[in-house]
Amino acid sequence: MATKISIPKGTRDFSPIEMNKRNYIFDTIREVYSLYGFQQIETPALEQLSTLMGKYGEEGDKLLFKILDSGSYFGDFSYEQLFSQLIKESLRKGYLKIYKNHKFKSNMDLNTLDQKLRALIIDLIQRGVGREKGLRYDLTVPFARYVVMHRDEITFPFKRYQIQPVWRADRPQKGRYREFYQCDADVVGSDSLLNEVELMQIVDTVFTRFGIRVCIKINNRKILTGIAEIIGEADKIVDITVAIDKLDKIGLDNVNAELREKGIGDEAIAKLQPIILLSGTNEEKLVTLKEVLADSETGLKGVEESEFILSTLKNLGLKNEIELDLTLARGLNYYTGAIFEVKALDVQIGSITGGGRYDNLTGVFGLSGVSGVGISFGADRIFDVLNQLDLYPKEAVNATQVLFINFGEKEVAFSMQVLAQVRAAGIRAEIFPDASKMKKQMGYANSKNIPFVVLVGENEMNEGKVTLKNMETGEQRLVTAQELIEELC
Incomplete structure (x- = not known):
């Protein structure tokens, strides 16, 4: 009986017609990026695991694809090196006493080991011990690493774009894949809010060219920090942002339940409700926020930044709607200022573009004081939206x-x-x-x-x-x- 062949869940094959459509997406985004002075780079699919870990928050770290050298348990380690590393880890955790009865040597047959020791070694490897590399989770962290490594070769502000696949060990579902392309543009080395304005112009131009009606949602992590301060939970800012970022997906009751699980009190949760459900025009929301956040210097700074971006864009006359949305949190830890997300209006699907300001990302790689802001188009979701709305030009297909x-x-x-x-x-x-x-x-x-x-x-x-x-x-x-x-x- 022939073995049934398949591909991993959350990945896809693309036919020639589908590739024509995808290239139409990539080419359109590439052309618009170039109009605004961005230049293309590429980084490896593999990064050192130490480069990736700790940059996406606890939930993001769980979704990293960790891999072993040569794609096997033992890779290119000598057994002596491998066992030394694993035994040191197991001893530190008090797992192992029987290792002293074994003499480890290069090219030793694993099957000759004590069964318990063998099982322990495999278990440790499966849980990540010895894994030194990972598939990139996004393009922003590798870009920060690139900036630090090549800082003597680039001119600041540095405007780059990057169109490459990323991988996440997520549960596959409609609109969510384990392998997918991102189309990023970032500016580093400039604090100017004009960068945020231009990135929103890029978003508006791209989706106007595609013919997709969208709502561009904007918020600011400083506003969220200010909210956490005034409800008395400043130290729980990460838990709050991760929870309220799920509002569209799981609903308000489940968000509140998650906040309680994180140790946030009912009084603080009650204060949070009218803020995250704030309605009205962008101008009305900003006025209310100035009053609510009057005692938070950080929060007022976020309101000021948002006001500049929104008023400047209003004068530029975008084709698509832009909305100040306080439920937008974007759960990634590295955002520090303005954050963005784009939703298609005519198709039920998750966000199709996202991004924001990150002031501290290069600091973890040894280069402090370099601010950055960027956006990422989700090419695979845009592909699905264009398919559902049948918006591909004939010449593109x-x-x-x-x-x-x-x-x-x-x-x-x-x-x-x-x-x-x-x-x-x-x-x-x-x-x-x-x-x-x-x-x-x-x-x-x-x-x-x-x-x-x-x-x-x-x-x-x-x-x-x-x-x-x-x-x-x-x-x-x-x-x-x-x-x-x-x-x-």
């Missing part, structure tokens, strides 16, 4: 523009000369490789959604022309090579 039909050796020789001219003009064209039946070749054109075919027979060769057929209308006409190019350009 159809790869080949014209197919030359193969009638035989002489006809192919003539066609190849015309084909070379067509390709030189930048027209995507191909010739059917075999002199198969006409029905098969035309079926090939239909299956690939090729809009035009070229037919070359005895009459066409005698006149030095080709017959161009429109596959949608069925119209045919005799044209020169130049006329063919003009028609398809």
Whole structure:
């Protein structure tokens, strides 16, 4: 019985048509990033685990894919090195007494060990001991590492964009994948709020080009910190932000229950309710927040920053709605200022873009005082939204523009000369490789959604022309090579 083949849950294959659609997404985002002066970099899929751990909060750390050297339990360690590391860990935790009865040596057969010791070693490895590398969780932390490593080579402010896959050991579900692409843009080395303004302009431009109606949500971690201060739970800011960030997903009652589990008292939770459920226009919310946060210097700073961003964007006339949303928290620990999230209005799906200001991220890698702000487009979710709304332009989906039909050796020789001219003009064209039946070749054109075919027979060769057929209308006409190019350009 043949083994059933599959791919890991939370990952996907993409067909040629799907790749055309994805490249349309990447190319659109890339073009807009370039309009605003961002330059592209790439970083490795693998990072040192020490680079990733502790940067995403407790919940984020649980979703890191940790891997072993060479993809096996033991990788390129000698057994002596591996056992030394594992035994040191097990002794520290008081797990192991029997190790003294074993002499460890290179290339030792694991099966010769005491069963309990063998099970313990495997258990320790499975729980992460000896794992030194991880797949990147996002593109922001690797970018911070890049900035520190290359600080003598780059000019600040440094505006970079990056379009690469990331991995999260999450539970797969609709709109949530274990492997997915992010399309990031970040500015580091500048405190100016104009960076936040321009990033929101980029978001607005990208989704306007896609034809997707969105709501751009904005908040500020300083406002959230101020709220935590005035309800008397300043030391629980992380727990509060992680909980209220789930409001859309689990509802207010479950958010309150999670806050209680984290040790936040009922009185503080009661004070929190009218704040996170604040309604009205952006201007009305800001006025209320100034009153509520009057005793919090940090909170008022967040209100001031939000007011500048929102008022500047209002004067610039964005095509999409922008909303101050106090329930927006973005659970990642490294955000320190403005935070953003984008929701599609016509499709039920999670956020399709997010980001924010992070002042301290490079400090953990030895370079303090470098502020940054960035956004990330979720390409896979945008792909799903464009599919559901059927918003792809035809030219983005159809790869080949014209197919030359193969009638035989002489006809192919003539066609190849015309084909070379067509390709030189930048027209995507191909010739059917075999002199198969006409029905098969035309079926090939239909299956690939090729809009035009070229037919070359005895009459066409005698006149030095080709017959161009429109596959949608069925119209045919005799044209020169130049006329063919003009028609398809």
